[in-house]
Amino acid sequence: MRAAFITQLGSPDVIRHGELPPPVPGPNDVLVDVEATAVNHVDGFVRSGAWRTPLEFPFVIGRDLVGTVAAVGPGAPGFRPGDRVWCNSLGHDGRQGAAAEQAVVAADRLYHLPEGADPVAAVALAHPAATAHLALFAHGRLRAGETVAVLGAGGNVGSAIVTMAARAGARVIAVASGRDEDYVRSLGADEVVDYRHSDVAGRIRAAAPAGVDLHVDTSGRNDLDTAVDLLASRGRLVLLAGLRTRPVLPVGPLYLMDRSVHGFAISHADTAQLAAAARGINGLLTSGHLRPRATEVLPLSEAADAHRRLDEGKVRGKLVLGMHR
Structure with missing residues (x-):
């Protein structure tokens, strides 16, 4: 699968775009075909080492995704292949990130995308x-x-x-x-x-x-x-x-x-806190009261440039990386 990843901590220049083996879900996990992932300041903190967290190299960057369920582990009830979903807590504490064509998400960190919600807006807000x-x-x-x-x-x-x-x-x-x-x-x-x-x-x-x-x-x-x-x-x-x-x-x-x-x-938020936040966010997405001010969608191959622009303070709104299959 294509992914944006690093093999060492450092500046945006350490970000690579290339092929990695697809992730393998465990019994309590869901495999997601990723449609888009957002770029956040905290992603830069993890990439640079300013935020210390366990990483396994090669490390896929990013924490937020929106996509479609590809496969479900036996201990991950509530999801079926084809479900539209989102997540906002990958890419730290030993979890691989979201900036790839596929990602593994623990079932208790994955949420259904409300019907009719704009996926780019959802991932930008996650x-x-x-x-x-x-x-x-x-x-x-x-x-x-x-x-x-x-x-x-x-x-x-x-x-x-x-x-x-x-x-x-x-x-x-x-x-x-x-x-x-x-x-x-x-x-x-x-x-x-x-x-x-x-x-x-x-x-x-x-x-x-x-x-x-x-x-x-x-x-x-x-x-x-x-x-x-x-x-x-x-x-x-x-x-x-x-x-x-x-x-x-x-x-x-x-x-x-x-x-x-x-x-x-x-x-540091636990899964119960994140789930409560997700319920509130989904409600506001459904009602149309929550929306990003501006988003710019870039291809996954431009992940390093997206991080560079964010580090330099040259972003107004949100940058989103799309898979563009």
Whole structure:
């Protein structure tokens, strides 16, 4: 089968495109004919070694896929050959990746693609939307009627957070570029603050005088001193980006107001958390409320270039690699 793979850690230049033996599913696995896979920043972290995880070389890159079931192990109920499916948790913790014509997926990490869903849109959303769901509900404990501040609201994860929070009945204050104001308002944001404003924190305070119940910074700046000060009593701050940041922790304002900080990486999510996120994502895909802002589909042979562009910050929206059989 054709695959995009590496034989050592390093820059995008280590990515190869060529033939590898097809994977062999175990009894609890499903063999999937891959149609498309997305390219994520975390894929670059794994490829470069910035995110340490067990790898077996040659290692197929990528974590997200959409495709069709080719074969089902005896211990993998619920799937049949021909089913349209998606997955967002390959390519780390000893699992081979998704950027190949075929992939093996454990049955408890595989989800049915809703009928009528656009496969390219689904794979583009698989990682950011699951991250958004976990941030809001598993770690942020969001409840209807609460106020959420979303920094980086125009990005892939941020826009999914705005959509999900608004649909859950929260009031959303979105911090984004001024050019994205109409877009994030269309997703359900109640207030929009231009991140280039001289006093972003002041604008958020004016919009939420009693403080925000949940603060999520998808941009990875992680100014905890400012963010904690914006929280309401018993407010929560969720950290999900900024691999190399080391902000100062304002201990006093945290414990005096029962505030809390929660960090998480989607790579540590268990199968129950991922399945709950998938149910939420499938519902929003079916209703049409969740959609990627922009996608660009490249052939699998251009995987190295896709990683290079992402590393250099030259991607707006999502890059998807198609098999083009």
